[in-house]
Amino acid sequence: MNDPWLGLQHAADRDISLLSAALLIAKDEYPDLQPAAYEERIASYAAQLSADFSSAGSETAQLSRLNGFLFGELGFAGDERNYFDPRNSYLNDVLDRRLGNPISLAVIQISVAQKLGLALEGVSFPGHFLVRLPVEEGIVVLDPFHRGRTLDLNELRRRARSELSAREVDDQRLAHLLEPASHRAIIARMLRNLKAGYEERGAWDKAVRCADRLVTLDPLSLAELRERGNLYVKLGHLRAAREDFRRYLALAPQADDAEAVLNQLIACSGPSPRIN
Known part of the structure; x- marks a missing residue:
């Protein structure tokens, strides 16, 4: 199949590479983009962490090392000044600038973790996109926009109430909100964020390009x-x-x-x- 977007439409979710699909979004804006160079950069991050992961005593220790590397040593951060800047949705720009929005930073975090065998997952939470790590005691939930900070139940409930305009969010509803997002859903949310950024700027041609990709993903x-x-x-x-x-x-x-x-x-x- 020549059109990679049609390939994504028909692919089983387990066969969708989150990193490759995110770079495919970027290729719309940067036709000469060489995705392999950015995939190699993610692989190099994983290689630098490999020894530390092998010696870490637990998955939570591995997660802490991952966050320290990405958000501490490399300096990845959420772009709070220009949140809707389209560059925050293009993974090549995020990797080059080390600035992004919650979901693009999550994709980098997840992609590096996957290469190291750490089962980090995306969470399409209301408001900011989050990531989660299943552990024996339950799940650890993190905010990639704020340097991978761990979120407790009280903060998750507060965020959910605020975004959903709800007086209360019970355990069942919160558990549903914290379910892992499919790769297809993550790519769709990236496109919606990008579309919102272009709509804010009145760049209707680029907004419709994002909308077209969304319709292709789910006709x-x-x-x-x-x-x-x-x-x-x-x-x-x-x-x-x-x-x-x-x-x-x-x-x-x-x-x-x-x-x-x-x-x-x-x-x-x-x-x-x-x-x-």
């Missing part, structure tokens, strides 16, 4: 289909917008927002608006 996602249609409208690509709205209605004629989508479709069928 049955109604939310992504409608969102791509909305972005096509902003670009003045009304024919493409109509196709997305028609497909949305064909897939979900009884959707709660079907009438609103129909109205969008009708609006796109009129005279083309002037785009300044």
